[in-house]
Amino acid sequence: MKKTKVAVIKTSPERVLDDYIRLAKLAGMKEAMDGSATTILKDNISWHLPMPGANSTPWQLEGAVLALKEEGFGEIVAVENKTVVTRPKYGEKQNKYDIIYEKYGITILYNFEPENMSWVEYTPKSKLRILPKIYPEGLRLPDYFFGKNIVQLPTMKCHIYTTTTGAMKNAFGGLLNVKRHYTHSWIHETLVDLLKIQKEIHSGLFAFMDGTTAGNGPGPRTVIPVKTDYILASEDQVAIDAVAA
Numbered sequence: 001m002k003k004t005k006v007a008v009i010k011t012s013p014e015r016v017l018d019d020y021i022r023l024a025k026l027a028g029m030k031e032a033m034d035g036s037a038t039t040i041l042k043d044n045i046s047w048h049l050p051m052p053g054a055n056s057t058p059w060q061l062e063g064a065v066l067a068l069k070e071e072g073f074g075e076i077v078a079v080e081n082k083t084v085v086t087r088p089k090y091g092e093k094q095n096k097y098d099i100i101y102e103k104y105g106i107t108i109l110y111n112f113e114p115e116n117m118s119w120v121e122y123t124p125k126s127k128l129r130i131l132p133k134i135y136p137e138g139l140r141l142p143d144y145f146f147g148k149n150i151v152q153l154p155t156m157k158c159h160i161y162t163t164t165t166g167a168m169k170n171a172f173g174g175l176l177n178v179k180r181h182y183t184h185s186w187i188h189e190t191l192v193d194l195l196k197i198q199k200e201i202h203s204g205l206f207a208f209m210d211g212t213t214a215g216n217g218p219g220p221r222t223v224i225p226v227k228t229d230y231i232l233a234s235e236d237q238v239a240i241d242a243v244a245a
Contacts, residue, residue: 006234006243011212016231020063020208021070023233030071032235033149033204038075039068040150041106042174045080046157046220048091053215053223056153058096060210060231064151065104067208078108079144081173083180085221109144111174117144119177126196130189134182141175141201149204150174152237156230156244157215157223161187165220166241167207167234171198195237207240208233 007026011019024030033039041064043056068076078101080088088110092098101108109116119140131139152170159165161184168191172180175194183190198205211230215223234240 004234004236004239006232006236006239008230008232008243011229011231016059016212017063017066019231020060021067023063023208023231024067024071027206027233028235029067029206029233032206033073035071035073037203038077038148039073040145040148040174041065041076041078042150042152042170043078043080043097044152044154044170044173045086045088045091045095046155047085048087048094050095051221051223052213052225053155053157054219054221055091055095056097056155057210057212058100059212060153060155060208061097062100062103063231064153064208065100065106068151069104073149076104076106078106079111079142079174080108081111083173111142111144117142119143122197122201124193124197125200128193128196130183130186131193134186134190140177141197145174146201147203149206150198150202152205152207154207154209155213155215156209156211156228156232158217158219160218160220162191164241164245166209166244167237168195168241170207171195171237198237204235205237206233206235207237209240209244211244
């Protein structure tokens with residue numbers, strides 16, 4: 001088996017974008033994904049207001065874009081989701097993502113807009129632990145995600161249901177519909193199931209985690225910001241979450 005690698009850098013505002021490019025090289029991003037496939041950027045809007053530690057940071061997003069371009073990846077597309085408590089299009093502007101998308105010509109798609117993608121029934125190849133019980137009528141996934149790389153962009157923070165949250169939990173918003181909060185009673189089993197599904201449908205997985213300001217306390221929204229200045233990256237979502245914890 002290939003040895004898991006998690007890259008960690010102590011960064012500063014003056015060099016954070018360069019550090020994200022270096023982080024990608026240290027973590028082996030180029031080898032982790034298919035360079036000929038479209039790459040989805042999956043940001044993390046825990047709250048549509050710009051609360052430090054709660055959401056993907058603009059420098060995390062821009063650093064990921066620069067790292068992908070540096071390594072020769074082609075089409076980059078952002079996909080956003082909504083929840084029962086967030087407004088993604090408002091959050092996109094409040095957190096300054098729209099400026100970066102415009103700067104680099106990145107298309108923004110929404111998994112809840114029928115004109116952007118459809119939700120299709122999917123039968124997993126792996127045996128799942130809990131999702132078939134939560135969705136007895138059948139598991140549906142956004143068709144756009146199939147055959148594409150995905151880069152998760154979580155922050156390093158606590159979560160009232162999962163204790164800590166990161167790359168594994170970030171798949172939650174993209175792959176499950178707006179009723180996904182019903183899975184919180186079995187959240188750990190759900191995250192295992194989602195990781196199995198990601199490995200089946202994506203051409204490559206990678207994660208950049210921003211911990212420049214970490215979120216302590218009752219996350220993911222009402223966090224207590226803590227300055228830590230760490231950024232992390234890995235193709236292994238379990239390992240990066242473990243290191244962050």
